[in-house]
Amino acid sequence: MLVLVESYDMLRWPAVSRALAGAAHSKGSIATTNKVRASSNMVEVFVDGKPVMVESGTTVLQACEKVGVQIPRFCYHDRLSVAGNCRMCLVEIEKAPKPVAACAMPVMKGWNILTNSEKTRKAREGVMEFLLSNHPLDCPICDQGGECDLQDQSMMFGADRSRFTEGKRAVEDKNIGPLIKTIMTRCIHCTRCVRFASEVAGVEDLGTTGRGNSMQIGTYVEKMFMSELSGNVIDLCPVGALTSKPYAFTARPWETRKTESIDVLDAVGSNIVVSTRGGEVMRILPRLNEDVNEEWISDKTRFAYDGLKRQRLTQPMVKDASGQLVATTWEDVLTRVAGALQGVQGSEVGAVAGGMVDAEALVALKDLLNRLDSDTLCTEEIFPMAGAGTDLRSNYLLNSRITGIEECDFLLLVGTNPRYEAPLFNSRIRKSWLHNELQVAMVGHKVDLSYSYKHLGETTQVLQEIAAGTHPFCKVLVQAKKPVVVLGSSTLQREDGAAIFKAVSTIAQNSRVSSGVEDGWKVLNVLHRVASQVAALDLGYKPGVNAIQKNPPKVLFLLGADAGCITRADLPKDSFIIYQGHHGDVGAVMADVILPGAAYTEKNGTYVNTEGRAQQTRVAVTAPGMAREDWKVLRAISELAGVTLPYDTLAEVRRRLEEVSPNLVRYDDVEEANYFKQAHELSKAVNQSLLAAPLVPPQLTVKDFYMTDPISRASQTMAKCVKAVTEGAAAVDEPSVC
Amino acid sequence: MASSAATRSGAAAVKAVKPIFSRDLSEARRRARELYRAWYREVPSTVHMFQLDITARQGHEKLREMFDRNKHVTDPRVIDMLVIKGKMELEETINVWKQKTHIMRYFHETEAQRPADFLSRFYHGHDP
Numbered sequence: 001m002l003v004l005v006e007s008y009d010m011l012r013w014p015a016v017s018r019a020l021a022g023a024a025h026s027k028g029s030i031a032t033t034n035k036v037r038a039s040s041n042m043v044e045v046f047v048d049g050k051p052v053m054v055e056s057g058t059t060v061l062q063a064c065e066k067v068g069v070q071i072p073r074f075c076y077h078d079r080l081s082v083a084g085n086c087r088m089c090l091v092e093i094e095k096a097p098k099p100v101a102a103c104a105m106p107v108m109k110g111w112n113i114l115t116n117s118e119k120t121r122k123a124r125e126g127v128m129e130f131l132l133s134n135h136p137l138d139c140p141i142c143d144q145g146g147e148c149d150l151q152d153q154s155m156m157f158g159a160d161r162s163r164f165t166e167g168k169r170a171v172e173d174k175n176i177g178p179l180i181k182t183i184m185t186r187c188i189h190c191t192r193c194v195r196f197a198s199e200v201a202g203v204e205d206l207g208t209t210g211r212g213n214s215m216q217i218g219t220y221v222e223k224m225f226m227s228e229l230s231g232n233v234i235d236l237c238p239v240g241a242l243t244s245k246p247y248a249f250t251a252r253p254w255e256t257r258k259t260e261s262i263d264v265l266d267a268v269g270s271n272i273v274v275s276t277r278g279g280e281v282m283r284i285l286p287r288l289n290e291d292v293n294e295e296w297i298s299d300k301t302r303f304a305y306d307g308l309k310r311q312r313l314t315q316p317m318v319k320d321a322s323g324q325l326v327a328t329t330w331e332d333v334l335t336r337v338a339g340a341l342q343g344v345q346g347s348e349v350g351a352v353a354g355g356m357v358d359a360e361a362l363v364a365l366k367d368l369l370n371r372l373d374s375d376t377l378c379t380e381e382i383f384p385m386a387g388a389g390t391d392l393r394s395n396y397l398l399n400s401r402i403t404g405i406e407e408c409d410f411l412l413l414v415g416t417n418p419r420y421e422a423p424l425f426n427s428r429i430r431k432s433w434l435h436n437e438l439q440v441a442m443v444g445h446k447v448d449l450s451y452s453y454k455h456l457g458e459t460t461q462v463l464q465e466i467a468a469g470t471h472p473f474c475k476v477l478v479q480a481k482k483p484v485v486v487l488g489s490s491t492l493q494r495e496d497g498a499a500i501f502k503a504v505s506t507i508a509q510n511s512r513v514s515s516g517v518e519d520g521w522k523v524l525n526v527l528h529r530v531a532s533q534v535a536a537l538d539l540g541y542k543p544g545v546n547a548i549q550k551n552p553p554k555v556l557f558l559l560g561a562d563a564g565c566i567t568r569a570d571l572p573k574d575s576f577i578i579y580q581g582h583h584g585d586v587g588a589v590m591a592d593v594i595l596p597g598a599a600y601t602e603k604n605g606t607y608v609n610t611e612g613r614a615q616q617t618r619v620a621v622t623a624p625g626m627a628r629e630d631w632k633v634l635r636a637i638s639e640l641a642g643v644t645l646p647y648d649t650l651a652e653v654r655r656r657l658e659e660v661s662p663n664l665v666r667y668d669d670v671e672e673a674n675y676f677k678q679a680h681e682l683s684k685a686v687n688q689s690l691l692a693a694p695l696v697p698p699q700l701t702v703k704d705f706y707m708t709d710p711i712s713r714a715s716q717t718m719a720k721c722v723k724a725v726t727e728g729a730a731a732v733d734e735p736s737v738c
Numbered sequence: 739m740a741s742s743a744a745t746r747s748g749a750a751a752v753k754a755v756k757p758i759f760s761r762d763l764s765e766a767r768r769r770a771r772e773l774y775r776a777w778y779r780e781v782p783s784t785v786h787m788f789q790l791d792i793t794a795r796q797g798h799e800k801l802r803e804m805f806d807r808n809k810h811v812t813d814p815r816v817i818d819m820l821v822i823k824g825k826m827e828l829e830e831t832i833n834v835w836k837q838k839t840h841i842m843r844y845f846h847e848t849e850a851q852r853p854a855d856f857l858s859r860f861y862h863g864h865d866p
Contacts, residue, residue: 636860648856
């Protein structure tokens, strides 16, 4: 809201401020000017007569925001470069002949910024009149209605009557993909999308063509906006020119309920807002979190929500005599499961946990199996157990944190494609590369990252040479003042994962020593690809299904395990497989008993992201049909099996989580890990040799990005994206109402 | 307020407040007993008047249960308030201002019992 200030004797203020400034330079006797002397680049300006100290170089808009006065704008965005082309932020500076664009003009000493004077208001009304002159009357059919900057600002700052009697211009719609709906007639040419695409996303696809009235924003040639962060332009566009195609015409913002939650489709743990209406998810929007995802989310996070409605397990199922899965009741299915668990020895029970399981379910399963004398709980993702393995947390976390990338000056990526494995991490690297001159080098298959990097090769030989110090690149590495090494978890899935880890650990330790950086700086990082891995390792799960393959159990519990690591062929003939999850994917097909669980939008779950930050999802919709929250199913099984778990409510489960590992309930905080030197010493004892196979991450092109987990595999929008990427945008079947 | 402040220092900490009817606990309990006797005598004629499907014995048991629910109360003013409400209910019952359904509401017959233990709640549905 604007602050209306009665400034009576305006002429007095600049004179006073000049006097103050003069005094500061000579004596500095007045208290307020002490600050001017202390940090020499602080400048005093006045916003509607209120004095405020700002650093020199801040813009008028930022100075006003510091006081709490928000100046209307369309083209300015604090994460993009300044364009200054919308002219909505024009404010009058006292005794200046023309109003200045607040977003672009740096403040001068002693200026009095009048944000609500006659001239300012006239300027805003004029700009609004011009913007609306070519803007179509689409509000009733425009998706942005209710959350449209143009609507809000025209109500607040625009004129109340129109003088428009001419004709409006129209622009053709552009097809830039199956995700973004473009109605370019509504575009006001703020160029936020152009700047986002070129700066943050790194794809220089969008641009402006023509000038003046015939200016158009688009890709000029029929090209798709092919970036994994493309959906963010939908949030950026202040009008309804760029909207979400899957969300088109489905809901209005005032009728949705917003629930704050966390995304679990990758290991970054982006903060999201789940908008629901009538018990179904309407759309997913990003939430601001400076440390994790700023205000962006990837396309998979944003658009895969329609997969939550397809292929869902809604009823408990049991395989009958003919081998078909038949729906049944909870009592029946739980009795069978409890009977199976009670009928075998501890060594004959095993469990595999998948990639989207919350920590509450993981701890409940572990407690249940431990009470049945079994400790064969595995995750699908492998982590080398040789050396320190998962005993030291620093071995498997992204220790530098995502914000640490902004401070480092040299980054070495090993066997990972962060662009598609963790898009928000990649955008942070790009931000650092763009603004802080980060140097990036990569060992692994050459991939198209959104920034330039030095490709060192893709063989393990290169890794060995860098570790030994014989590679020519080591000279550059030695000069790094704050080095960071990121190892992708896909390389650890190989058989020589332990040797790779040892080599990377050596590289990290050497570069740490040679850089002379202080103790708090962490060099070695592991980038995970699944959301539940860090929590599972924190709780004591064995990484990789080795333990199960060596000793195949008679009863196997699959908790959301859909990667197909263990199949019927690996188990003895009459084995009993129990699957608990939310989608009918690979795991459900091979199961004897299906227990329907809740997806991430339907439960209060704790997920730890790859940095080690515990975050919680919240219930946005209830699970469909007879599905229940995962830990509750396990608690019910335990009661029927005679080994009742000691918790009945969510608070008690979280207390148990705290008992095992306190960082799991310290939400939104990163628990730092240490003992790098000791871990390195232990890894030196590893005696594995590196295989000759090249380091190739599984996600190489954008085609591999869209469908990686049960929810996105069930999503029609993601399928359309894959089709568009492989066959072209025109090949995708869209309803003609668009 | 001054009286309460003055008496706060006492070990028993008995507050002196304005009474509703009874001046002390024994008087309040006397009123409760009188109410019980009035209700006890009214129950058989209630059962007859409203043509209830319960026996007088069941009515008496329910009466005892309702009074037992408040047996832990020690504040005379609260006891007085409860007695006043009980008297209102009695008046409505005697004058047949209530109906059969209102009397039977004391017996909670049509209220579904909420499952109390974990497993029953689990089978019943999502409970937050």
